[in-house]
Amino acid sequence: MRFMILVKANEETEAGVMPSHELLEAMGKFNDEMIKAGVMLAGDGLHPSSRGARVRFDGSKRSVIDGPFAETKELLAGFWLIQVRSLDEAIEWVKRAPMGNGTELEIRRVFEMEDFGEAMTDGQRQQEDRQRAELAARH
Numbered sequence: 001m002r003f004m005i006l007v008k009a010n011e012e013t014e015a016g017v018m019p020s021h022e023l024l025e026a027m028g029k030f031n032d033e034m035i036k037a038g039v040m041l042a043g044d045g046l047h048p049s050s051r052g053a054r055v056r057f058d059g060s061k062r063s064v065i066d067g068p069f070a071e072t073k074e075l076l077a078g079f080w081l082i083q084v085r086s087l088d089e090a091i092e093w094v095k096r097a098p099m100g101n102g103t104e105l106e107i108r109r110v111f112e113m114e115d116f117g118e119a120m121t122d123g124q125r126q127q128e129d130r131q132r133a134e135l136a137a138r139h
Contacts, residue, residue: 002041002083002110003090009075010102014048014068026098034082039093043080081110 019027034040049067056063069075084090090107097105113120113128120128 001086001090002081002112003087004108004110005043005080005082005090005094005097006076006106006108007045007078007080007099008104008106009046009049009072009077011072013077014050014072014075016048016050023098023100030096030098033096034080034093039082039084041081041083043078045078046076049075 031040031043049069052067052069054065054067054069056065082090082093084093087107087109094105094107099105113125
């Protein structure tokens with residue numbers, strides 16, 4: 001099972017405050033542990049929302065909304081993508097993450113092809129397989 005670990009933003013991350021040397025070192029060690037355990041698939045920090053944009057869809061109309069965005073508690077500051085056997089295992093890894101006081105991490109399971117059941121046709125499954133293979137070959 002794959003899980004996305006979402007690091008919620010706070011006032012400091014939205015202000016562009018960089019993590020301390022100590023936190024970066026601790027985060028590097030934690031990432032090393034997950035990589036060596038074969039758990040971590042990807043992970044990165046995100047720039048503040050002031051450097052981003054949103055695109056809102058309304059029928060055929062597309063509206064671009066420039067950041068920053070008001071609700072800091074609804075924003076993301078980073079993520080990990082991990083592969084583990086269960087939500088409980090994901091929780092155990094997340095509890096070990098070197099985070100500061102007040103940081104909130106959200107754990108969400110990533111859909112797999114088999115989760116779509118009969119809604120996905122054989123052709124769509126083949127397309128998904130081809131796309132995954134192409135992405136893997138490029139990265």
